[in-house]
Amino acid sequence: MASWSPSSVRCSPLPPKRLRHPVASVMECKIREKLGADNVVVKDAYGDGEYLSISVVASVFQGKSKIDRQKMVYKAVWDEVKYQEHVIEQIRMETPEEASGLEQTHL
Template structure:
């Protein structure tokens, strides 16, 4: 049975966090990890100071961190999903230029750049709201997230070139 320590000697992170770290680093079997590594996790806290678990060189841990920190492959520039988003934005905002890039490869994450005269006099937040309003239906079904959005007036776009 696991013994709980008093609140006065508690480590800076919770016991659950420490156990989950140990689980993810040592084994893919949760039952094995809990039975064999929980006592070690508790005994490492008994000294009163907390130290991070040792780094694991397992392919599972390396694969996850590499997957989580990098963006997916860039999708085709001419995919139907990106073309549909470009057309809707261009039509509803009377845009001079619209670029939609699929960053995930499946149309779920996109980067949007819009140049339109209707942005003149609007704050950055209101400009983004206008773009989100134009693609609201796609945000409810196809698109999961807009990773980055750039909204400029024609004068701002010309100044940046």
């Protein structure tokens, strides 16, 4: 995976398809670029831009613990949460196999 820094990501708010806080679009873009995510959704939980929930489906999560996955997501959006009033209320992090229910369980 290539080296990443906040200045190497060129995300800006996307034109809104639905009413939402602009930081959600920026965070989606950064997570998609940093993690090579297949699917990213950042929702403004209460419509105030303060409490956010994040759902990420990415192959890069394969073999990673929940803590390591969470660290990866936070690193991708750290600029948006470190000095601002954005609280990540929930993060759902899955591989494509987990998201599609195809993950095999070992007995």
